Each structure stands twice: as structure tokens, then as C-alpha cells.
Amino acid sequence: MTDPDDLLPEGLEDRLPTEAARLTAAMRGALDVLDSHGYDRVRPPLVEFEHSLAGRMAGVTPRRMFRFVDPASLRTLALRSDMTPQIGRIAATSLANAPRPLRLSYSGEVVTIRADQLDPARQRLQLGAELVGSDSAEAAGEVVALAVEALAAAGAQGISVDFTMPDLVDTLAANALPIASDRIENVRRELDMKDAAALREAGGEAYVPLIYAAGDFDEAIARMTELDDGGALASRIAGLRQAAQRVPADVRCTLDPAERHGFEYQSWLGFTIYAAGSRGAVGRGGTYCIRGSEERATGFSLYLDALPPAANGDAPRQTLFLPLGHDREVAARLRAIGWRTIAALAEGEDARALGCTHRLDGAEAVAVEA
Numbered sequence: 001m002t003d004p005d006d007l008l009p010e011g012l013e014d015r016l017p018t019e020a021a022r023l024t025a026a027m028r029g030a031l032d033v034l035d036s037h038g039y040d041r042v043r044p045p046l047v048e049f050e051h052s053l054a055g056r057m058a059g060v061t062p063r064r065m066f067r068f069v070d071p072a073s074l075r076t077l078a079l080r081s082d083m084t085p086q087i088g089r090i091a092a093t094s095l096a097n098a099p100r101p102l103r104l105s106y107s108g109e110v111v112t113i114r115a116d117q118l119d120p121a122r123q124r125l126q127l128g129a130e131l132v133g134s135d136s137a138e139a140a141g142e143v144v145a146l147a148v149e150a151l152a153a154a155g156a157q158g159i160s161v162d163f164t165m166p167d168l169v170d171t172l173a174a175n176a177l178p179i180a181s182d183r184i185e186n187v188r189r190e191l192d193m194k195d196a197a198a199l200r201e202a203g204g205e206a207y208v209p210l211i212y213a214a215g216d217f218d219e220a221i222a223r224m225t226e227l228d229d230g231g232a233l234a235s236r237i238a239g240l241r242q243a244a245q246r247v248p249a250d251v252r253c254t255l256d257p258a259e260r261h262g263f264e265y266q267s268w269l270g271f272t273i274y275a276a277g278s279r280g281a282v283g284r285g286g287t288y289c290i291r292g293s294e295e296r297a298t299g300f301s302l303y304l305d306a307l308p309p310a311a312n313g314d315a316p317r318q319t320l321f322l323p324l325g326h327d328r329e330v331a332a333r334l335r336a337i338g339w340r341t342i343a344a345l346a347e348g349e350d351a352r353a354l355g356c357t358h359r360l361d362g363a364e365a366v367a368v369e370a
Helices: 018-037 050-055 085-093 137-153 167-173 181-193 195-200 205-213 216-225 236-243 328-336
Strands: 047-048 066-071 076-079 102-111 124-132 160-163 253-254 266-274 282-289 293-303 319-322 339-342 358-361 364-367
Touching: 018 137, 050 076, 050 085, 076 339, 085 102, 085 124, 085 282, 085 293, 085 328, 102 160, 124 137, 124 282, 137 236, 137 282, 137 293, 160 181, 160 236, 167 181, 167 205, 181 195, 181 205, 181 358, 205 216, 216 236, 216 253, 236 266, 266 293, 319 328, 328 339, 328 358
Parallel strands: 160 253, 319 339, 319 358
Antiparallel strands: 047 076, 066 076, 102 124, 124 293, 160 266, 266 282, 282 293, 358 364
């Protein structure tokens, strides 16, 4: 009988051997891609001061974080809910004098108090890259292409990228389509919800056409160009086109200029990545500003837990059973060329029951009979 204390809290789960192996392979594949493009890996701590985690990026609030008091400093600590602010802190402090642009990568667990409506998980494996020192169109193009390549290396298939313009309302409200400052948040919210009637009531009549500017990237960006009579979005539209050109031809690109869900701190460009068979989005990225240093940056985060079980394949690994008294030097040589081994601890152990595909016979690997 299961003890109630052995049950896990809502939104948390064990990763058993098959799933843990899949996630590890996905992580290694993605990190190898980031390393090959010159992104150096850093490993920030799981816990930091609450003020630091919540203060580096606009829109990041402690409400999503588990918080507690540090008995040493008597200050409030928090478990990270997003690693990007930590990379911002590292760039602004320990690596403040490093040459720019600074390319950093990372991976680790993040935890939130409440799960999203579409995803019950409260703990996720976050992996990503940040290009600190630039939020140019060229930087955006590099980061978008890198995110797609890393996700493909993690085993994802049917990848698609949905671009957005997180600061769209603020940009237009400043001059081209002016609205009262106390109505901007309401207009932003209703535009994000795609509610034309509510948008009109909020004072955003002129913003209604933006609801219908979403769709296939080429068609949607053309509609945005037509709507931008005054040229207030010209540089952003050009940057979006340049970034989209870096995406591989077999990856579908779309544009939803008013989408803001999940883009709390991004500026002129944001993007969401999807993969076939995944639970919702598998990653997000975009341009942003690091508070404190006020540096511009571009980056992305992938959530490998969201990939379907088929990612990286489920084929069993070739595993060699080592009977009692086996030649240890032979076993070491076989491991050196890629074999996985399991050594017997007692007579009568069943090689197949232990998951072995082969058995060591002298110096040879012999297939285990079914």
C-alpha cells in the first residue's frame, strides 16, 4: 500500500530510467549545438535572493516563485522560476568586463508555484542561450536559427516558429495610434485576447485591424506593412523579415503581432517554438533589456520536458552482460568503444531480465537468445 507521504505534490513527477535517459540525450544534443556556435555554458545556483531574481527583467514577479527566509542572512530567498534573469545577473556582474557580444548557454531545473492552464507541470528542465550586448536584427536571426537547430538536435520534429511583436501597442501608442496612458494596458490585454468588441470598448478602435494580421509569415508581414502607413513599425518589420530568413526552409513560420502570452520582458521581437506531438510550446525567445546594466540582449529558452516520448527514439541500447569471473580488461575495452555493461553479482542472474542484449563470452559479445 502506498504511503500518502510518498505521493508527489501536484505538478511534480519522477523521471524513471527511460524518460531520464531520453531527457539526458536531448539535453546533450542541444548543448552540443550551442557549444559548436560559441556559446559558453554557465551554471547559476538553484536559489538566489528574491530581489535579484525578480529585479533583472521587466515583468518578472516573485508571485511565481517559492520563497523562504535565509537563516544565514535573514533575507528572502527564492527558487528560480526562470534562468534568464540569472544569466542577466552573471553578465552584469561576474562577466561585466568580458568582450561583447557575450554568448552564454545554460540548462537546469526551474520551479513555479502555479502551473500554466495548458501545462500542469510545475518543475521543468530549461535549456537555452543568451546573446548579451545586442538586440539587432542580425542577433535575432542568429538566435532564432540556433534555437531551431538545438531543438532539432534534441530530437524534435515538425518544428514551427511563431513570431510576435511584444512592444507593438507601446510603439504605436507613442505616436502613430495615440491612446491615453491609462488605457494602454486594457488595449494591450484585449488585443492579446483577440476580442474586437472589448478592444473597441477599451478605446482601441484603431487597433482592431491588427487582430486579423496574424497567419502565415509572408502574408501576415505583408499585411503589417500595409497597416503601417506612417512607418512607425518599419524597422521592426524589416528586422522580423531578416530574422525569419534565417529559419530553415522546412520550418514553418507564422506571425501573430499581438501575441503577448509568455513575453513578460521581451521588447521588439519575440518568438514561440512548437514541435509535432508536443504539449503546447516547447520554447520561447526574443529581445530584451537587462535591468541594472541596461544592456540589450537576445536569447531563447527550450523546455525539453514538453517533447513527445518519441523524440530521440525509443530503441533499446545495446547492453552487454558480464558474467562472474569475466575478463575486466576486455570489458573496459568494450566500454571504451561504446558498449554499456552490467556486471553479474551472483550466479544465476538473468541477462535478458536485466535488459541486456548481449553476453560476454570470453572476449566476444554474443547476442542473448530470446
